[in-house]
Amino acid sequence: MIIRLPENYFYTARGPNNYAYASNGTLYIEGYVNFEHLMYNLSYTLNGYGRCYYCGCILTRSNRTLDHIHPRSWGGISLPDNLVPCCKSCNNEKTDMTPEQYEKFKKIHKSDKQQAFYQQCLKENRDFMKSRKFLVPEDWVTMYDASQLIEALSFRFLEMSKMKKLEDYFKTVKQYPHPIVVSSNGWLFKGKHILYHARKIHRPVVPAIVLENVKVIMNSS
Numbered sequence: 001m002i003i004r005l006p007e008n009y010f011y012t013a014r015g016p017n018n019y020a021y022a023s024n025g026t027l028y029i030e031g032y033v034n035f036e037h038l039m040y041n042l043s044y045t046l047n048g049y050g051r052c053y054y055c056g057c058i059l060t061r062s063n064r065t066l067d068h069i070h071p072r073s074w075g076g077i078s079l080p081d082n083l084v085p086c087c088k089s090c091n092n093e094k095t096d097m098t099p100e101q102y103e104k105f106k107k108i109h110k111s112d113k114q115q116a117f118y119q120q121c122l123k124e125n126r127d128f129m130k131s132r133k134f135l136v137p138e139d140w141v142t143m144y145d146a147s148q149l150i151e152a153l154s155f156r157f158l159e160m161s162k163m164k165k166l167e168d169y170f171k172t173v174k175q176y177p178h179p180i181v182v183s184s185n186g187w188l189f190k191g192k193h194i195l196y197h198a199r200k201i202h203r204p205v206v207p208a209i210v211l212e213n214v215k216v217i218m219n220s221s
């Protein structure tokens, strides 16, 4: 997928040679940059800090958050196309609902009925994940040959609790809980545990979101 980019963009991360910038519609990432932080910054640059996407209230430093439009728990990853500025109370209320579900939820006035509706949404989403891959737009996801991938971090830093959760999920649902995220030149941004698991069970192809206009440049220093 092609991610949205501002015309002029420069982001500095910790350390002298770690930064990112946009040029001619491509985002170049040089050195070590925390991908999630970069995407949050990019989203604020594109969308501003102004108003809550859902209720329209004015956002302040203390009530400002970013909401994953397609919920994180259903495979919605942190990308500018999936993040909107949102107040804390809307974010807490929306939790694991899709935007369509949340619209319906807001029209229900009795709290016990809201709760029942929310539970029904969770069930629907779970069933959807079991049958049709992820709750993100289908055209974002491609099947990717993971053998070509370059990992920025070693597998030594795998969290075992995450690994166990992933293995359990894979056993029951027969797929991964979210796609991996990679740059156009094959650098892994997200999904280290998935990649490790896929290699362990000799599964060369994994679902991925390939960021066609994002490129990683590793400086030799």
Ligand SMILES: [Zn+2]
Binding pocket: 052, 053, 054, 055, 056, 057, 086, 087, 088, 089, 090, 091
């Ligand atoms: Zn709000």
